[in-house]
Amino acid sequence: MGVILEPFFFVLALIVDIYFKIVVVQIAIYWLMHFGILKAENKYAQKFVEILKALTEPVYSKIRSKVPPLASFDVSPFILLLGLLLVNRLLYNICNYALQ
Numbered sequence: 001m002g003v004i005l006e007p008f009f010f011v012l013a014l015i016v017d018i019y020f021k022i023v024v025v026q027i028a029i030y031w032l033m034h035f036g037i038l039k040a041e042n043k044y045a046q047k048f049v050e051i052l053k054a055l056t057e058p059v060y061s062k063i064r065s066k067v068p069p070l071a072s073f074d075v076s077p078f079i080l081l082l083g084l085l086l087v088n089r090l091l092y093n094i095c096n097y098a099l100q
Contacts, residue, residue: 009095013088020084026052027077056080
């Protein structure tokens with residue numbers, strides 16, 4: 001049974017890992033724009049930010065509905081990153097357990 005489920009858990013872990021990286025890139029780009037290293041007027045940067053926002057905003061809005069900003073600081077990306085780390089670790093442990 002474990003051999004059958006291993007690819008399924010591997011693909012799920014891969015999807016979670018890719019989404020984690022998307023969130024990290026979005027945070028990095030936000031800070032680059034905030035400090036003026038990357039200009040917000042750049043049309044390529046704007047399009048990239050729009051794509052990242054479309055991928056992450058639905059999840060952020062669900063987190064924001066449960067956890068309000070702390071001192072006007074949006075913590076939803078960090079909560080999402082912690083959740084993704086937890087899910088990825090859980091999938092890794094399930095996969096290892098299933099192979100034993």
